[in-house]
Amino acid sequence: QVQLVESGGGLLQSGGLLRLSCAFSGGIFSTYAMGWFRQAPGKEREFVAGISRTSSTTSYADSVKGRGTISRDNAKNTVTLQISSLNLEDTAVYYCAADQHSPFSVPKGEWEYDHWGQGTQVTVSS
Numbered sequence: 001q002v003q004l005v006e007s008g009g010g011l012l013q014s015g016g017l018l019r020l021s022c023a024f025s026g027g028i029f030s031t032y033a034m035g036w037f038r039q040a041p042g043k044e045r046e047f048v049a050g051i052s053r054t055s056s057t058t059s060y061a062d063s064v065k066g067r068g069t070i071s072r073d074n075a076k077n078t079v080t081l082q083i084s085s086l087n088l089e090d091t092a093v094y095y096c097a098a099d100q101h102s103p104f105s106v107p108k109g110e111w112e113y114d115h116w117g118q119g120t121q122v123t124v125s126s
Contacts, residue, residue: 004116008120
């Protein structure tokens with residue numbers, strides 16, 4: 001079965017750079033749109049960024065637009081999220097997710113994703 005394993009994150013400084021990676025296994029990676037979500041304490045999980053199967057389409061939440069970059073390597077079965085100019089509001093658990101039902105678009109609803117990673121904690125300090 002599909003497994004997603006996030007890495008990266010930890011304790012970062014405000015203004016710094018976040019780089020997260022997600023390793024995909026157990027399926028054909030190139031048939032999945034991929035997304036990153038996050039959940040801050042006391043808040044609902046929210047969409048951060050997504051990328052289509054062939055990288056032709058990317059989408060970002062307003063909160064990271066201009067600071068975030070999502071990319072994927074279909075040869076290495078990985079998807080990467082970078083967020084620059086970190087602020088305290090970027091503190092959250094970040095999740096990688098995979099969706100097999102969107103051949104061209106990038107889903108933004110968490111209900112649209114079939115598989116989820118366990119999440120990785122990102123804490124931004126001042």
